Amino acid sequence: MYTEVRLHPALEKTLSADGDVGDYAAVRAQRDGELVLVVASNRLTPLDVRRLLGEVGTATVPDAYAVVPALERDRSGSLALGRVEKLLTGRPLYRPCPPETEVERLLIEVWEQALDIKGIGIDDDFIELGGDSVAAVEILTETEKRVGTEVGVDELFECGTVRELSARLEGKAGSGDA
Numbered sequence: 001m002y003t004e005v006r007l008h009p010a011l012e013k014t015l016s017a018d019g020d021v022g023d024y025a026a027v028r029a030q031r032d033g034e035l036v037l038v039v040a041s042n043r044l045t046p047l048d049v050r051r052l053l054g055e056v057g058t059a060t061v062p063d064a065y066a067v068v069p070a071l072e073r074d075r076s077g078s079l080a081l082g083r084v085e086k087l088l089t090g091r092p093l094y095r096p097c098p099p100e101t102e103v104e105r106l107l108i109e110v111w112e113q114a115l116d117i118k119g120i121g122i123d124d125d126f127i128e129l130g131g132d133s134v135a136a137v138e139i140l141t142e143t144e145k146r147v148g149t150e151v152g153v154d155e156l157f158e159c160g161t162v163r164e165l166s167a168r169l170e171g172k173a174g175s176g177d178a
Contacts, residue, residue, distance in 0.1 A: 002027035002088075004079045005035065010056040018052060020044050023071045025079050026062060036093060037065040038084060046094045047128060054118035061119045064093040096121030103166045106146050111162060114138040122163040126156065143169075 007015075007026045015024045023040040039049050044067055053061050068087045072080040096119050099105040104122050111120050114135045126136075133153075140151050149169045159165040 001030045002036070002081050002085055003030065004028075004081065007037070008056070011037075011053070014052055014056050015039070020048070021052075023073075025071055025084065027079075027081070027084055034064060035062040036088070037062040038071060038088070039065065039067050040069065040071045041067055042069060047130075050094070050096075050119060051117060054112075054116070061096075064095045066091055066093050097123050097163075099162070101166060101170070103147060103169055104162055107143065107162045107166055107169075110139055110142045110146060114142065120162070122166070123161050125160050127160065 005026045005028050007024075015021050020041050020043040021039055022042070025038050027036050027038060028034070029036065037049070037053075041048075046065070046067055049065055049067060053065070066088060068091070071087075072083040074080060099108050099122055108120055108122070111126075111129070112118055115129050115131060117129060120129065131139075136153055136156050140153060140156060143149070143151050147169055149172050151165070151169065155168060156165065159168055
């Protein structure tokens, strides 16, 4: 069961201004209080939605989000919550996984800066986030400065996620290979 809630005005403004967003709503799950942004679009992917969320800052990012083909509203414009529940049942919700270690936290900051995306999770893939050789060089340089461990381009592409790269870096530091 869900209840409709109001989005942060900055997020509403960003979503309303995007021509590929057909409709959107924020709903709160009654079972656990999770705030879910539901975006109706036939063109946007979850990565596109994340980029939109990144434009407004992390304070306004919902707990999870989903892209659906359409949202139903009644004549008064109220969201048909029963339909939303059916749309979300069985549909994967994107939930960015937060950093668990200091190295993961530092890597998230570096990746967000290099890729110009806010709300990156530790299991998000570098390539899927739009990572390229230019971003890779920036990430490698800044990682060495901030973490104190050298990372090769091949390691970044091989690991692919903050979680895997962090484990590799922590393994290097523990073995003295830094």
